[in-house]
Amino acid sequence: MKTELLDKLLAAGFSMRIRDDRYSKGLWVCIAQHGRDLEDVEDASDAGDLDMMPATDYLFSAEWLPIVLGNNLLDGLSKLEQRLATLPSEEMTLGSTWSNAVCEALEHLRQISNASKVNYLYLFPEWPYQHE
Numbered sequence: 001m002k003t004e005l006l007d008k009l010l011a012a013g014f015s016m017r018i019r020d021d022r023y024s025k026g027l028w029v030c031i032a033q034h035g036r037d038l039e040d041v042e043d044a045s046d047a048g049d050l051d052m053m054p055a056t057d058y059l060f061s062a063e064w065l066p067i068v069l070g071n072n073l074l075d076g077l078s079k080l081e082q083r084l085a086t087l088p089s090e091e092m093t094l095g096s097t098w099s100n101a102v103c104e105a106l107e108h109l110r111q112i113s114n115a116s117k118v119n120y121l122y123l124f125p126e127w128p129y130q131h132e
Contacts, residue, residue: 003077005084006031008092014099018076021069022046029076031066033099037106041067044113058109064098065105 009031010016016031017038030038044055059067068083070076084092091098 001074001078001081003081005081005092006077009084012092013094017042018073026069026071027073027076029068029070029073029080031080032106033094033103037103037110040106040110040113044109055109055113058112062105065102 006016014031014033015035015038017028017035018030019028019042021028028041030041032038032041041059044059059065060069063083064087066080066083068076068079070079087098090096093099
């Protein structure tokens with residue numbers, strides 16, 4: 001399997017993260033300019049279901065976002081390489097229009113995730129222990 005585009009982005013300074021899906025659907029394979037953005041992807045995909053489902057829908061709704069879910073490592077890398085192959089070659093650099101758009105999309109995810117931090121225990125007032 002060739003990963004020329006992934007190799008090019010990693011050599012240019014992009015960060016990559018590979019991790020298990022919380023519901024064992026496979027492996028998340030993600031690449032972005034900044035590692036902190038990938039941490040936000042991981043946090044959003046590990047959040048409670050009420051927050052996680054819309055976050056993952058958002059992440060998988062855009063075909064240009066470099067985030068895929070593969071059945072295994074080779075499948076994930078292959079899917080990400082295929083996704084990257086749909087982009088113009090001049091976008092495969094730090095600071096390109098595409099890489100900046102990825103940063104903006106993940107920043108939006110961060111802002112929405114931070115704004116939606118809710119203590120869902122209010123749904124169960126009969127519970128004797130409530131965190132504030």
